Amino acid sequence: MNKKKFISEANSVINLEIKALQKLKKSINSSFGKAVIKIAKCQSKVILCGVGKSGLIASKIAATLASVGTPSFSLLASEASHGDLGMISKKDILILISNSGETNELKNIIQFTKRNKILLIGIVSKKDSILYKSADIKLFIPKAIEAGGIVPTSSTTAQLALGDSLAIASMKYKKFDKKDFKKLHPAGSLGAQLKTVEDIMITGKKIPFVNENLKMSKALKILTEKKLGILIVLNRKKKTIGIVTDGQIRRFTEKKFDFRSRPVKEIMTKKPIFIEKDELAAKALSTMNSKKITSLIVNKKDQPQKTIGVVHIHTILKSNIS
Numbered sequence: 001m002n003k004k005k006f007i008s009e010a011n012s013v014i015n016l017e018i019k020a021l022q023k024l025k026k027s028i029n030s031s032f033g034k035a036v037i038k039i040a041k042c043q044s045k046v047i048l049c050g051v052g053k054s055g056l057i058a059s060k061i062a063a064t065l066a067s068v069g070t071p072s073f074s075l076l077a078s079e080a081s082h083g084d085l086g087m088i089s090k091k092d093i094l095i096l097i098s099n100s101g102e103t104n105e106l107k108n109i110i111q112f113t114k115r116n117k118i119l120l121i122g123i124v125s126k127k128d129s130i131l132y133k134s135a136d137i138k139l140f141i142p143k144a145i146e147a148g149g150i151v152p153t154s155s156t157t158a159q160l161a162l163g164d165s166l167a168i169a170s171m172k173y174k175k176f177d178k179k180d181f182k183k184l185h186p187a188g189s190l191g192a193q194l195k196t197v198e199d200i201m202i203t204g205k206k207i208p209f210v211n212e213n214l215k216m217s218k219a220l221k222i223l224t225e226k227k228l229g230i231l232i233v234l235n236r237k238k239k240t241i242g243i244v245t246d247g248q249i250r251r252f253t254e255k256k257f258d259f260r261s262r263p264v265k266e267i268m269t270k271k272p273i274f275i276e277k278d279e280l281a282a283k284a285l286s287t288m289n290s291k292k293i294t295s296l297i298v299n300k301k302d303q304p305q306k307t308i309g310v311v312h313i314h315t316i317l318k319s320n321i322s
Contacts, residue, residue: 013147020144020154021161027142032165035121035137039070040170044091046072049080051105053152054097054159061095061163068171077105085112095121097163099141099155101129110134123159197284198277200319201298201309202228208310209234212241212265219244219264230295232307233268239305240297242268274299277309281321284311 039046046065048058058074065072075084085108088094094113098106101124110130113120122135125143132138139162144154208226210219212233223231223246233242244267252259252267259267274297275284284296298309 013153016145016147016154017157020142020158023142023144024158024161027140028165031137031139032169035139035166036169036173038093038119038121038137039065039166040173042070042091042093044071044089044093046070046093046095047075047088048072048095048097048163049075049077049109050097050159051077051103053156054099057156057159057163058095058097060160061097061167064164064167065170068167069174069176070167070170077103077109080105080112081108085109088112088116088118090116090118093119093121095123096131096135097123097159098129098131099125099152099159101126101131106131123162125155195281195319195321196277197275197279197281197296197298197311198309200281200315200321201277201311202315203309206310207307208232209307210244210264211236212268213263215260216262216264216267217260220249220260223249228295228310228312230310231264231268232272232297232310233264234307240272240274240299240307241265241305242270243272243297244268245293245295272297274304274307275311276301281311281316281319285313285316285321288313288316 046062048062048065049055050058055074055076062072062074073087075087094109096106096109101122107130110120112118114134119137120135121137121139122131123139123141124131124135125141126132127140132140141155141158141162144158146155147153206226208222208228208231210222210231210233212235219231223229223244229246231244232240233244235241242265244264248267248269249259273287273291273293275287277298278301287296288294294313296311297307298311300306300308
């Protein structure tokens with residue numbers, strides 16, 4: 001087979017799988033909505049089970065559901081009849097995935113769900129199968145042509161797409177948002193991108209506050225001590241009214257301007273740029289880049305002049321946020 005044939009074969013496989021997904025899209029009905037609500041309201045676990053390649057798809061769907069806040073795991077159908085049925089409790093939901101819906105391994109599992117009144121959701125491609133007939137909620141996947149004629153490809157692609165759809169729909173039904181997602185993904189680049197300003201901001205005594213009437217000669221000592229390159233200026237009511245940066249100090253020095261004897265309020269820049277603690281750290285970095293600054297004041301949402309933190313570009317970069 002030459003290179004052109006390889007490309008042609010790849011296109012053929014992809015086209016078959018696209019057709020399978022198009023058929024699946026047309027088959028989605030009210031049963032899908034029922035399944036989503038049951039999954040979202042499940043007070044225990046959602047257990048995915050399949051045979052062969054469908055078993056692999058079950059593992060992936062379980063992982064996706066778990067990542068968006070629905071406790072889930074996959075169960076090997078071949079092991080279910082050898083003790084693993086004990087992993088399923090009466091409050092669980094069982095999702096069985098099978099192209100044919102007739103494999104021997106499924107029968108014991110189906111009987112177990114019926115005896116124990118466990119909700120059974122069937123993902124299956126044959127309406128005359130035991131799985132389709134037995135399922136409390138039936139999710140039908142139209143028969144598709146497999147690539148190569150025999151290898152589970154188009155059918156498993158459709159199964160996976162349906163599983164992803166269930167996970168995302170249930171996530172949105174529960175209003176599971178970025179904050180919730182971050183709690184379940186604390187590590188890695190994804191977790192880093194979901195960090196908020198509050199997660200990385202400098203707080204408490206580390207914040208370089210100075211009074212507006214303080215002489216700059218004394219303020220410079222605080223600037224050096226706090227090592228953030230900024231001073232946050234407060235009035236007598238403890239409200240933030242301005243900022244002094246090391247860049248300003250450098251420019252005054254270059255101009256040989258005698259600023260050391262002046263009060264901070266005569267040197268500061270009024271109306272400093274600030275950000276709220278619930279914003280993503282990535283947004284803070286974007287703001288710094290666009291404004292060409294290295295720090296942002298973090299103010300309370302309901303009190304725009306009440307500073308509760310400082311986010312510095314070095315802290316952001318150390319957190320692998322980009």
